[in-house]
Each structure stands twice: as C-alpha cells, then as structure tokens.
Amino acid sequence: MNRVGDAIAALWERLSVIAAVGPASRRGKKFGAFGEGSIICFPPTSLMNEQFIEIGSGTMIGPHVALSAGMVPGQECLSTPVVRIGDRCLIGRGSGIVGHFSIDIGDDVWTGHHVYITDQNHGYENVDIPISQQSMPEKPVRIGSGSWLGHGTVVLPGADIGEHVVIGANSVVTGVIPSFSVAVGAPARVVKSIPQPSDEST
Numbered sequence: 250m251n252r253v254g255d256a257i258a259a260l261w262e263r264l265s266v267i268a269a270v271g272p273a274s275r276r277g278k279k280f281g282a283f284g285e286g287s288i289i290c291f292p293p294t295s296l297m298n299e300q301f302i303e304i305g306s307g308t309m310i311g312p313h314v315a316l317s318a319g320m321v322p323g324q325e326c327l328s329t330p331v332v333r334i335g336d337r338c339l340i341g342r343g344s345g346i347v348g349h350f351s352i353d354i355g356d357d358v359w360t361g362h363h364v365y366i367t368d369q370n371h372g373y374e375n376v377d378i379p380i381s382q383q384s385m386p387e388k389p390v391r392i393g394s395g396s397w398l399g400h401g402t403v404v405l406p407g408a409d410i411g412e413h414v415v416i417g418a419n420s421v422v423t424g425v426i427p428s429f430s431v432a433v434g435a436p437a438r439v440v441k442s443i444p445q446p447s448d449e450s451t
Contacts, residue, residue, distance in 0.1 A: 265291045265312075280304060281330050289314070294345070301326045301348075305336035305356065315345040326350075335394065340364070350387035355394030361418065366390060366404040393428060403435075413443060 270276045270289035277283045279299040284306030289296070293310075297317035310316065318324075318331035332348040334340070335356035344364040346352060352368050368390045372383035388407035392398070396410055399418035410416065411428030421435035431441040 268292070270296070284308065284336065289316070297322055298324055298326065301329050301331040303330040303333045305334060305338065307336055308334055308338040310340040311342035311344065311362070313343045314340055315347065317346075318348050320349070341400070351389035353390070354392045355396070355412070357395045358392055358398070360398040360402065361400030363400060364398050364402045364404070366392070368406045370406050
C-alpha cells in the first residue's frame with residue numbers, strides 16, 4: 250500500500266508541474282499578458298475570459314484559485330484589462346478573483362489562503378426577483394503595491410487599499426484603507442499606522 254501511495258503522490262507531483270499554466274503554455278498564451286517567471290499552479294478552480302486578465306512577472310497564483318473576467322465564458326467585457334495582477338505577487342491557495350470592470354493589484358502583493366476579491370456584488374432590494382438575478386453597478390477595486398491580505402479576507406466593490414497595508418485575517422474591506430496602515434474587522438477599520446520611510450529618518 251505504501252508503494253501505491255508513493256506512486257500516486259509522485260504522479261500527482263509530476264502532473265502538478267506539467268499542468269501548471271505559464272507564459273509559454275497554450276493556456277498562458279490566452280491571457281492579455283503573462284509575465285516571465287509567473288505561474289498558475291495546478292489545479293486551478295477556474296480560468297475564464299483570460300484575454301481580459303493581465304499577470305506581471307515573477308507572480309505565483311496558488312492551486313485551486315478562481316480567476317475570471319465577466320460572468321460567463323466568451324463574454325465580451327467593456328474594459329481591458331478587467332483584472333491586472335502586478336509583478337512578484339503571491340495569490341494564496343483557494344482564493345478567488347472575479348472581475349467585471351476593474352480590479353488592479355499592484356506589485357509585491359501577497360495574500361493568505363482563501364481570499365476573495367470582486368468588483369461587483371448582488372442587489373437584494375427587489376423582492377420580486379431572485380437575488381441571483383440582481384446585480385449592482387461595478388465599482389473598481391485597487392490593492393496597492395507591497396500590501397498583505399490575511400487568510401480569508403474579502404475585498405468588495407469600491408475597496409481602495411493603499412500601499413504597504415496589512416489586512417487582518419477574515420476582514421471585509423469595503424472602502425478606503427490608507428497606505429502604511431493595518432486594518433482589521435468586518436468592515437475593516439484602521440487600527441494602526443505604520444511609520445513611513447521618511448518618518449523614520451526624522
């Protein structure tokens with residue numbers, strides 16, 4: 250039994266390397282941009298409308314990640330890119346990035362596992378229509394360079410996270426989080442300011 254298990258584990262490891270999506274792969278070439286040294290680990294949960302998604306260089310997107318532009322395969326989106334992920338980013342296992350209009354993730358942004366980022370939400374005001382059929386207007390989302398989003402963070406439409414920001418685990422970001430700060434909670438609130446480089450020299 251141990252030999253069988255070892256063989257299966259070795260095969261899975263080999264498949265994980267072969268089936269990963271990179272800039273030179275058939276799937277990678279579908280993206281609007283896919284930088285050198287970047288990878289989407291196998292298996293992805295879903296990759297949809299890749300032509301509206303741009304990935305920088307040296308970025309790793311973990312396994313079981315959903316990365317999509319629009320609601321259905323083949324959808325023509327109104328803007329391009331819909332989703333942009335910068336250089337040297339790390340998107341944690343089991344995360345979801347679902348864009349409809351504009352999600353801009355800067356350079357050197359790292360996330361924990363199971364982070365969800367979207368620029369569109371559902372409405373619920375009309376009780377004659379199922380909530381699944383009610384959508385609210387898209388609001389652009391920005392995550393500044395050098396920031397860290399803890400495990401289970403949810404980033405909702407209109408969120409504007411500055412540079413060098415820490416978002417605590419399981420927080421829900423709905424508005425503006427200024428640069429050089431730590432924010433936690435649902436909704437996320439700033440609980441600490443981080444001294445900026447210029448502040449440290451004075």
